[in-house]
Amino acid sequence: MSQRPGTRVKYEPPDSRRAHTIMSDDERKAGKRSTWHQLEVKGNVRTLSPHLWRLDHLTALFLNDNSLQRIPADVARLKHLHHLDLSNNKLRSVPNELGDMIQLRELLLNHNSLRTLPYQLGRLFLLQTLGLSGNPLNADWIRLVAEPNGTSKLLSYFLDNLPLPEPPPERPWVLLKSAEKLRTGPTFTVMCYNVLCDKYVTRQLYGYCPNWALDWEYRRQNILKELLSYGADIISLQEVQSEQYHVFFKRELARHGYDGLFNAKSRARTMSEADSLLVDGCAIFFKTSRFICVEQYLIEFSHIAMASCEGADDMLNRVMPKDNIGNVALLELKDTGMSEHRQHIMVSNSHIHWDPEFKDVKLIQTIILVNELQQIMKQVATERGIGVSRTSSSKSSSNGGGSSMPLIICADLNSLPDSGVIEYLSAGRIGVKHPDFMNLAYEGFLRRFAEASSSSSLSERDVVTHNLNLDSVYSSVDMPFTNCTFDFTGIIDYTFYTKDLLTPVGALGKVSDDWFARNKMIGCPNPHFPSDHVPLFTEFELATR
16 A cells, blocks of 8 residues: 555535525626536426536535436536435435445435445545435345444445456566567566555545455455466565565465465564564565575665664654564575576665655655665675676775676655655766755755765766666656556556666566546556556566677
8 A cells, every 4th residue: 555545534414504696797797707617407497507517616516305206327527525414205216327426425315216226436535424214115124224323334235236347458578678679688577566565455545445355355366367478587565564574475376386484564573472462564485496596685674764863863763663674685696597697686676665745754764775775785785795886996895786686676765756755766866955855854864875875076066966867667668657556647657777787677567557447447456456556567588798
């Protein structure tokens, strides 16, 4: 789960003592504009003008106390409507399309002649009041809606019993331009996927999804099917609950030839064993037929923030309390066929803080991640002679730049493509005055990093840089979103790679443009998408020496 929406705000219906004013001729001549968002139609009305459904700016429509016998499907064109009162009419049915009006908070159908309701009303997950009294409806429905939280219970029943939507078409395989070159090196595949931890799944956040499709048993089986259907050589997962890593993912994937490593968020260390099992974290799996895990590393952003707080008070105030982590696997590729030289790949997996109001924290955590990766690469080169720098530059050697070891960064960065996080990773530099730092107290931390990473030029002392030479696979792939919920749709998951050492041959393309609209899917998860994220999948080719 990422970019989490807030809790549901209680809806305040329009004042029943509605009043209106009529614009004077002087006001009209002076150019005064009329702004109105509520409309009341009264007078024993039997039919409604089709022009009514063009007023899509309306937020409240009062059609009560008339003689209406039907409401057309075009009512769904009023997509901003929050309040719809159809009480005290002669309705025998309401259209299925009423369920498409997902902004509705109050729907009053009292005292009509309704004997049944369309189950499509279950899609009205924001609805707080459903008035049904005075209708010859199913007695069980009437009793249910009269219970505490009855509207939600009845709508959940409707939603759970809607027909299963058609499965989405397979996502296309996108050949990248680099694939036009003759393949001369070994290839391998990588998946990056936030699987949506079960403890974050609530009706308040995902009320548009049937209960049975939110159930963890259902979701985890579909997640496993997805993982196995792609069969990636390396799988990086975020939001894996500690217990589920051990009792499900590790066991199930082991049956298919995978081994793995896992680290929970930092808070797990301060909890009892039982409580720590509920904490989520990051997992890296790899096919044992293709790789050996030489070493693994843990990056704890909060610990590093605490140790780096001198001259940067907000490292303690804002960064240190966020216990996100990253983990790293140093993998050795079996039987490369390239030479007698053993080929190694470093894979990093991380989950950056989610809150859009903390873009400074996201950027600081990303700078810490890159710095730690550079230090790990330096350590591996020194202690193991792996990925020895190809340049004699002391500056490059000290920060991991110029390494001959390929690096892949899989991450839910919770950051859009135009953010400082992506600018820093892609461009290899970020100014210490960048607006994403929000003018907060990070100066001491940033100055130290800028001085450590810059050249001797004074003009570079205000810039934090890295020499990893990274690019994002999906920067050249049409991908409208990687995270899709009711109130957020965008790209926040990424696969970065060292572009001089790896060549992306192809990548899994976007979800069908019209599948969501055709099946009236509000977001993910849903019966066919077990997470609110979609997986990224890439085939890489190792550069030949």
